[in-house]
Amino acid sequence: MPEGPSLVILKEQLQPFVGRTVTAAGGYAKVSKQWLKGQPLQEIRTWGKHLLLCFPKATIRIHLMLFGSVKINEKKKVNASIWFRFGKDTVYGYVVQVKMITEPLDDIYDWRTDIMSRSWSAKRVRSLVQEYPELWIGDLLLDQQVFTGVGNIIRNEVLFRAKLHPLSRVKDIPAKVMDTLLKEVKAYGKDFLLQKKNGTLSKNWQAYEQDTCPRDHIPFKKAMTGKTKRHTYYCNRCQERY
DNA sequence: GTGAATGTTAACAG
DNA sequence: CCTGTTAACATTCA
Numbered sequence: 001m002p003e004g005p006s007l008v009i010l011k012e013q014l015q016p017f018v019g020r021t022v023t024a025a026g027g028y029a030k031v032s033k034q035w036l037k038g039q040p041l042q043e044i045r046t047w048g049k050h051l052l053l054c055f056p057k058a059t060i061r062i063h064l065m066l067f068g069s070v071k072i073n074e075k076k077k078v079n080a081s082i083w084f085r086f087g088k089d090t091v092y093g094y095v096v097q098v099k100m101i102t103e104p105l106d107d108i109y110d111w112r113t114d115i116m117s118r119s120w121s122a123k124r125v126r127s128l129v130q131e132y133p134e135l136w137i138g139d140l141l142l143d144q145q146v147f148t149g150v151g152n153i154i155r156n157e158v159l160f161r162a163k164l165h166p167l168s169r170v171k172d173i174p175a176k177v178m179d180t181l182l183k184e185v186k187a188y189g190k191d192f193l194l195q196k197k198n199g200t201l202s203k204n205w206q207a208y209e210q211d212t213c214p215r216d217h218i219p220f221k222k223a224m225t226g227k228t229k230r231h232t233y234y235c236n237r238c239q240e241r242y
Numbered sequence: 243g244t245g246a247a248t249g250t251t252a253a254c255a256g
Numbered sequence: 257c258c259t260g261t262t263a264a265c266a267t268t269c270a
């Protein structure tokens with residue numbers, strides 16, 4: 001369930017808990033939790049696929065990985081990796097990876113690469129991209145240090161929108177095409193968020209999990225491209241390979 | 243029942 | 257030592 005935009009939705013759902021105080025916390029995640037009791041939830045942030053629950057003493061980082069979920073007052077059969085009670089309400093994190101962060105967030109996170117952040121900077125991302133001239137763009141798009149919050153769906157949709165082949169070498173991609181790609185990453189992040197909210201996300205996919213190219217009406221290629229063992233969907237005709 | 247899926251990292255082999 | 261592969265963590269859906 002988790003690419004950058006899904007985390008933004010999660011953050012919004014949890015917003016009512018900001019300002020409330022943890023009355024108990026637990027879960028099987030190997031992270032200390034006893035300190036959470038009595039801590040008010042000060043703020044919720046996201047960095048790509050990281051959900052950051054900020055308390056005075058420290059921040060709890062939650063990553064949903066592939067199967068994780070965060071639920072409010074929904075007790076499942078399986079134990080929660082972590083849970084927080086706020087009086088009568090409980091927030092559960094199921095099958096999530098949990099980490100405690102004590103450093104100031106600004107020291108460890110570069111908000112300029114987060115596609116869902118107001119601080120996102122095409123300029124910053126472009127200069128980072130140039131540090132990997134030999135990589136295939138399809139691989140680099142999944143690098144969270146460069147394209148923070150991009151997952152396999154966004155990767156496929158954005159390559160299609162930019163008419164760019166996943167097996168293009170970064171150094172061979174014309175500047176204009178790279179600019180288009182960066183613009184589409186940001187734009188599709190926004191579209192993803194809106195479509196997910198109104199339940200039309202998968203309906204609007206043009207490439208991901210599709211059989212036919214909507215532009216050329218020929219079959220998409222479905223393959224594991226590059227080093228990444230994730231499926232890529234692309235059209236050999238309209239997505240140019242540089 | 244089987245396999246694949248919006249993910250990442252630690253352990254291992256060469 | 258560096259690099260590439262495999263295992264591991266589980267859940268849900270087709």
